[in-house]
Amino acid sequence: MAKHHITATLNGEPVEFLCSTRQTLLDVLRDELNMTGSKEGCASGDCGACSVMVDDRLVCSCLVLGAECDNKKIESIEGMADGEKLHPLQTKFLEEAALQCGICTPGVLVAAKALLERNNNPTETEVRYWLAGNLCRCTGYDKIVRAVMNTAADMRENAK
Secondary structure, X not given: OOEEEEEEEEOOEEEEEEEEOOOEHHHHHHHHOOOOOOOOOOOOXXXXXOEEEEOOEEEEOOOOEHHHHXXXXXXXXXXXXEOOEOOHXXXXXXXXXXXXXXXXXXXXXXXXXHHHHHOOOOOHHHHHHHHHXXXXXXXXXXXXXXXXXXXXXXXXXXXX
């Protein structure tokens, strides 16, 4: 099977990879680029564990083909922290125990970050709606929603 040469930007850095026309972006991230933070939960776009940003659009990487990402900007969970400095969402998730097994956490964090970049003062309903595509079987959603809401409040306070 022929492989396609793809050039993209991943977490702010230029990357090149070869992929078949059948390889998903999730497979490329994990198998070709060694970015194993995004998880495969369902392989059908139903759970959100593999959520990433492609050209500032939240997508399930299990539903996007790697070959579709030529000249695209991809942001994965690995790009969320600034070196050793965690993103405020990551810190708040730890502080408020908004994670357990960790399968859903990368996708939830990427989705929550996308929400807060668009709306820094979401209502609880808006947070729940935005994260509806991210399923969690361990933590329950209250701690996750609370962590996102509290992060938004902290970020607004710090911006003053």
